[in-house]
Amino acid sequence: MSTSPPSRNRISPRLAADIAALIESESLPKGAHLRTADLARRFAVSRWPVEQALRELAKTGRIRHAPNRGFFVCQDAAATPEPPLDPVHIAYLKLARLLVAQTIGQQITEQEIRDRFALTKRQTADLMGRLIREGIAEKRAGYGWNINTDLTAPDALAHTTQMRLILEPAALRLPSYHLPAEVIARLRRVEYDLLDGTIDRVPPDTLYLHGAEFHEMVMTGARNPFMLQALVRVNRVRRLLSYSAMDDRNRYYRQAREHLQILDLIEAGDHEAAAHQMETHLRKVRHSLSALGLIPAQDMTSAGTSC
Incomplete structure (x- = not known):
């Protein structure tokens, strides 16, 4: 054994x-x-x-x-050519849509997952293990899994964006905030690569990971592990909630340019202006998600999100 x-x-x-x-x-x-x-x-x-x-x-x-x-x-x-999606990832995308549409109950069994998505026992474990790591599911004491429906409720994405609009600008305003020059240079190179055609070439999920990586690396400048882990956790949940918005590639061009503006301000040492630009950035993308129907109109006054 x-x-x-x-x-x-x-x-x-x-x-x-x-x-x-x-x-x-x-x-x-x-x-x-x-x-x-x-x-x-x-x-x-x-x-x-x-x-x-x-x-x-x-x-x-x-x-x-x-x-x-x-x-x-x-x-x-x-x-390097992009590898084809594996069956577990395909099932994850389908399950994400079902969770967001609230068509999955609070409990689900292994057999239900296998039958619905044509997965093997091992693939089912891989799929549900991913949801456990993202905080969406937890193993039941008996058979199957409990689903955290609070994290997939209709207002869940608005709640994550509301938290980020508070958290990310606040990190930039900390007196001890510092992002090393080599990190700024690396992030800037990635943004230029995106604007140079990568946005149209890579899969939507890769673009999402890029956006999450940018914001998490900017957060490292706060040198507060609790703030960073809070953002990482939120980004993992957002990945599931916002799949339907990932195909809108045009918005990534605007976001890349806004990322570069934030980096310029951080590099110049104007962290207050960088925080203000971050707030503007989050609110602009919030409007994009609202236009797609992912954030209810009544949440627009308090919610914000990012790429």
Whole structure:
């Protein structure tokens, strides 16, 4: 019998896909070092599943493992074709729509998931493990899972945006806020790559991960782990709630330009202006989501969101 918890074995396939999407979204060049500790913080998991996910990617040739040195990108992201979606991810997209439409009850069984999405037992565990990590589901003491319907209610996205509109500008206004120059330079390079055509080339889910990464990296300047983890948690829930808005690529061009404006102000040391620009940025995207019907009109006065 294996001494490793079963959940450890089930986390790597989707985590590997998320890391691959992160390589794509940041246009990481050949030879870029993929640090296990940094990825563990980014995806809010321990180092063990990150290492297993990196080993899975190494088998595909996307990255290479150098003994005693770590993992490195093997090919420029632009030169690497996007892998096809796996069955678990396809099921996740379908389930996301059902959850947002409130057509899934508070409890669901393994057999219901397998029958509805034509998944194997292992794929079902992968799917529900992902929802557990995002805080949407929890394993029942008996058979099946409980669904946190509060996080998928019609006003859930408005609630996440309301929290971010309070949290992110406040982080920029902290007297101790500091974002290193090398981080600003890396984020700026990603935004320019997006504007240079990456927005039209990569899948919508990759664009979402890019946006989440930008805001989380800006948050690291606050040097407050509780604020960062709050944002990471919210972004994981938003990923499920906002899939129907991800196909609107035009808005990503505007958002990339706004990201660059925020970086310019941070680099200039004008954190108050950066905070104000962040508020403006969040409110503009809130209007986009409202136009798509994802945020009720009555929540417009208090809600905000981002790419």
